[in-house]
Amino acid sequence: MTAVVTAGGVSVTIRGAVVDESETVLSRLVSDGVPRSLTSGQPTLWGPDAAAEASRRLGWLRLPERSRPLPSRLAELAGAARDAGLDRVVLAGVGGAALAPEVIARASGVPLTALDTTDPLQVGRALDGDLHRTLVVVADPSGGNVEADALRRVFEAAFAAAGITGADLARRFVVVTDPGSPLAEAAGAAGYRLLPSPGDVGGRFAALSALGLAPPALAGADVAGLLEDAAALVPALAQPYDNPALALGAVLGAAGLVGRDKLLIADNGSGLAGLDGWIEHMVAESTGKDGRGLLPVVVEDVDAPGFQPADDVRRVVLGTRPDDPRARGPFGEETALSVSGPLGAQFLLWQYATAVACRVLGVNPFDQPDVQASERNTAALLRAEEGAAPTVISRVPALVCDEVEVHAPEELVRGVTDLAGVLETLLETVPDGGYLAVMAYLDREGDAAAADLRRLLAARGDAIRKSPAPVTFGWGPRLLHTTGQYHKGGPQNGVFLQITGEASRDVPVPGRPYSLRELQLAQAFGDLRALRSVGRPAVRLHLRDRAEGIARLCAALTD
Template identity: 65%
Template sequence: MTSVVAAGGVSVTIRDVTDDAQTVLDRVVSDGVPGALAARSAQLWGPEAASDAARRLGWLDLPESSRSLLPRLADLDAAGLDRVVLAGMGGSSLAAEVITRTAGAELTVLDTTDPHQVAAAVRDRLERTLVVVSSKSGTTIETDSHRRIFEQAFRDAGITGAELSRRFVVVTDPGSPLEELGRRAGHQVVLADPDVGGRFSALSAFGLVPSALAGVDVAPLLDEAAALSPGLRQPYDNPGLALGAALGAATLSGMDRLVLADHGSGMAGFGDWAEQLIAESTGKDGKGLVPVVMEGVDAPGFEAADDALRFVLAGHPHAAGPAEDAGVSVCGPLGAQFLLWQYATAVACRVIGVNPFDQPNVQESKDNTAALLRGAGDGSAPMIVNAEPALVTGAVEIHAPPELLKGAKDLGSAFDALLAAVPNRGYLAVMAYLDRLGDAAAAELRPLLAARSAQTGGTTAPVTFGWGPRFLHSTGQYHKGGPQTGLFLQITGAVTEDVEVPGRPYTLKALQLAQAFGDLRALRSRDRPAVRVHLRDRAEGLDQMLRALKN
């Protein structure tokens, strides 16, 4: 059975997702979910989530409330500064990256602690650079490090006083330490809605400020979302409700993997934004959906994902071909899609029975990072880096329990052993603590591993890919809080150009390694199988890995 639900320029087509999808949809309607969301009810996700929900439903109002930001955006002083750098993590950067890429505007996004990537960003056109420092809490360690590094770079270049002050625009919540710091330093400060959580903040100041500074007209995004809003208040012909019911029903039926591919939507990088929203919202209490973002509908693993919920971001409501074969296809303009997926995720969390607004295991990795940094108080790398590898081949070291490698003697057999060890109905997560630009070839590991899995016979294992520490603010929550079905492949690399963090007793190299090892510690404390591959030479090591997978 196929159903098409459309409203406000958005169309959601659902094709035989699960037998009880309609039952779930009927139940959320009979439970009054659309009306409760329209009334901003904090009780929808149960009593334990009520305190979070009471201060996290402002995203429903953003299509209208964010219009008050537009005059402020027009008044921001960026004269002569035509290169915008966004320092932010997770919800503070992902939406702005989608908006600017979709619009074809240049925005340098720093959501990394890799010293090579940060050093390159600081060297690039510094005299024309404006830095947006974006953090809801105002204490994000990565973002604070970026701010310190850029401030020192500006000073070293002779940029001081009022000119230095205007080189930073601060986006944060009212009353945060970052607001106080920004005002004291004379920076331009834009306050975000405190009743909107980070991953629900696409249409708030976090998504709009850097996009507008990069030259995007953001008002149409609000218009697109506003056109959808009335449809989300209805019990029927509500695309957000239908999409949320499909997500929730699939999870209840044991289909806890969501395969997502673009097919002409025109929204650049939207899958990465949706990945964070869905994984971090649903992945807790041993439940949730893990999004598997693919390079396209022809990518290895998409057609083989018969036991996963297949999604296509389509360019047309009646798209044929891969969109016609998928379980769910969605089309619509970007502003409306942001609101649609947030609404659907909130509904899915109601169906699954989890709090969509917390992320308990994200903090755990942060705490582990802090502990490891304290242990490396002299700024050197944590001592765990000296652990003896289980296998060394060329520029690649593999650190893994013997039972995961099964006597592998080379990279090819090691990869085969890891793929064979992926739990039944599980997934392999590749987590690359590398330079997203300089080491971009690492992203090729995802489709190659998926193709290799298909060649080994049996069920093809879904393979996800994330750049560290970026994914810690995204799928990192699901990795530790979701079902125990993942196998984790972490990649670290030798650092040839370290960067000092002014005013802190550590460098970016130490911070990046502490984040990597802190996450490994969190995974292993839950008996989740994790392997670390260390590249003694990044380019050579990546080339070795790619060649081994292609053979």
């Protein structure tokens, strides 16, 4: 059975048994008046406990219209920056404030250096660029995020060291934050150009606001088309039928209700590089709480290990049209969903669908309590006496395999003597219906080979397990704002592999008693502490040499 719902340039194709499963949920959503209640901003849709938060977080529904003045203003700012010789744009942000701009920039073909990391090697390379041509966009809606704060301080010091001070320094920063935030106050005191982010929109729902649009626009992207494409979908959102966002939300919610809580996502020629990662962030951080949720598993393509049928998963293919035979993937009708449409419309589509799915699952889509728990752990680990370096965690390994240290509870690695044994033990520890999450606190560019571990672990799991275990991969600390909420707040059936590494370079954070390297480790250890506090199996591998250590890990899964 196949159902195709098309409107506003977006198509959602639903195949197989999932059509029947979602029909009951869709009928209930329609009878409850959800489409019109959502588009009119009714905050009680997610229950009384979520109403106060929801009443302050529904402004995203109006962004296609509210943001109309932005493109022309941003084009003027971009032109002024280029006239001043500032044609290299660096973004310092986290979560949706980094992911959405990066997707837009890549889709537009404009260069944007997106930093949502504390890795000293990756940040160090950005500092090595031509600072005299550099414009820094600091995007942080709350204005209190530790990564954005550290990166702003680091670039301020780098500019000063390059002889860029006073008014010349001030014009090199554009700050996007909520009015009245600590960052807004700091920006005002420094004379930085300030773009207000909408206070009634949370970061992951802000793709069509200044948070999402300003960085790529300043890098040269024409963002007006994104708003036009999103606006084309708006009329369908209040409708009970011919509403692709409602249909998608019903499918996601129905799947979660019956325990099909893994959402495998493969891009199949969408031309929207990185959209899958943005969807991962939207779905995981919104739904993963109160022991419920949907876990997105982003895979390399439709032929990737881990994209095979299983009872607890739904498969999503991005970029195909309903009549494209590739939409069926390698497993025919087993591919449950295919989604296509322009980027601006897809942002709105997935935001709406996720909000609907959260109503079905009974969770608040707008909070992220366990992200904040990891942040508190990080702050505690960084706390130190005056003049003392932060103390983070014991570094005594349970096992050393050449360049790789294995830090794990003794009972988890007892009798294991090599890396292959460690990795296979982790795969075997994954319970039925669970997953393995790889969390790499490394350099997303310089250590890019680490991402191969997702594919290799999925293939090894297929070979040694009776039922395959989905494998996710994320870069830290980015993952703290994407799947990190699901890891702690969603169903407690995950197993975790964290990877850290030595750094040949460090970067001090001016005005703070720690460096980027110490901050990165504190974030990794704070998250590890949070995972272990809820009883999840977690192993940390520390690479004494990053390149060689990654090569050893890959070899252990292929030899």
